[in-house]
Amino acid sequence: MRKLTYFIATTVDGFIGAPDGDADFIYSYVDSEFIGLLTAEYPETISAAGRKQLGIEDAPPKRFDAVIMGRNTYEPGLKAGLPSPYGHMREQYVVSRSLTTPPDPQVRLISGDLVAAVREMKARDGLGIWLCGGADLAAQLADEIDEYVVKTYPVVVGTGMPMSRAGFGVRPLELTGCTALGGGQVVTSYDVKR
Incomplete structure (x- = not known):
């Protein structure tokens, strides 16, 4: 069975964006060492445009072959002329009630029962499924996230968009990895204890 992984960038105090959802401030903390880690360990999480710029457009996926993102996560790329930001993946999903047709044939829309759609995806063969963002999707899928x-x-930003809007609930995790980088970034991985 495939795993659903919430792979997300956050501040030390747990925010993935400003109060309006803008996360551009995060990019000032992305340096060459961090890009090296992404390229080596998570190349599929780099957009198609970024992969081309880095010369890794042919890098095979290592962990994920499907991505799920909310409309707000998808929108900046769409506005920048990237209607298929992760076209190198087997499956791209955008969760939206307002989009009625996909902006690109490689993008599939989920407008109905999100949990049922994710359970169906998890039951299919393949690599993992990347939950790209954001807080509302993480809340809706809190019980489906495996990692x-x-x-x-x-x-530290003090306020903003949290990692999840799931509300209070104790969800035990098991630390499975931790990498500290020279620029102060830390990448930690956790399995959900069931």
């Missing part, structure tokens, strides 16, 4: 990979940047 967290958290990229923590060395910054």
